[in-house]
Amino acid sequence: MGRALLILAFVLLPAPSFSQAAATHTVEVLDLQLAMRAALRAIEVCNEAGFQAGASVVDRFGVEQVTLRNNMGGALVAEAARRKAQTAASFNQPTATLEPQEAGGGDAGLGAIPGVVPLGGGLPIVTASGALLGGIGVAGGGGSENEAKCAKAGLDAIADQLK
Structure with missing residues (x-):
């Protein structure tokens, strides 16, 4: 009976290596001011190249933080x-x-x-340590390659704060 009780305890009580994962997770969130600065800089760079673009920043879950559009940008x-x-x-x-x-x-x-846009112009936003904060996307900037450059300019504008 002692052996049966020991086996029953082993089966019913989780071992430390089999314990449940944490019930909550902590994530870093990009500050709204930084999101606005990145989006604005991306549009400015596209404007300088002669395009009426839009730029958007979302959090790591894809929830919109800010979207800006040049006054003359398309619908x-x-x-x-x-x-x-x-x-x-x-x-x-x-x-x-x-x-x-x-x-x-x-x-x-x-x-x-649905919702996936496999075209250039979107970049992930990550911290210097590699933590994903979200994404920045640019459209209306003269094609994928130029839109990616505009998005990169947006990231460059906030790079010092992401260290």
């Missing part, structure tokens, strides 16, 4: 910028890296997932 630039930012945050990689996967076309690519 869809803000939405496209937000979706690029969400895509960059969701995949934690530049959206331009997702483009080649779409080259084959068809419904099997990432573009078939």
Whole structure:
């Protein structure tokens, strides 16, 4: 009976290595002022290049923090910028890296997932230690390559605060 009790205790009581994970998690959140500064700088750089762009910053979960649009930006630039930012945050990689996967076309690519924009112009926002804070996206900036440059300028504007 002693042995049966020992086996029962082993089965019913979790061992330390099998214990449950923490019930909560702590995450870092990008300050709203920094999000606005990054989005504004991205638009300024696109404006300097002659484009009327939109820029958006989302948190690590894809929730919009700020979206700005040039006064003359098209009706869809803000939405496209937000979706690029969400895509960059969701995949934690530049959206331009997702483009080649779409080259084959068809419904099997990432573009078939609602809300995913596998086009350049979206970048993840990470701390110097590598913690994901969110994403920045730019649209209406003259194509994927230039939009990525504008997004990078936005990140560069806040890089010192992310250390």
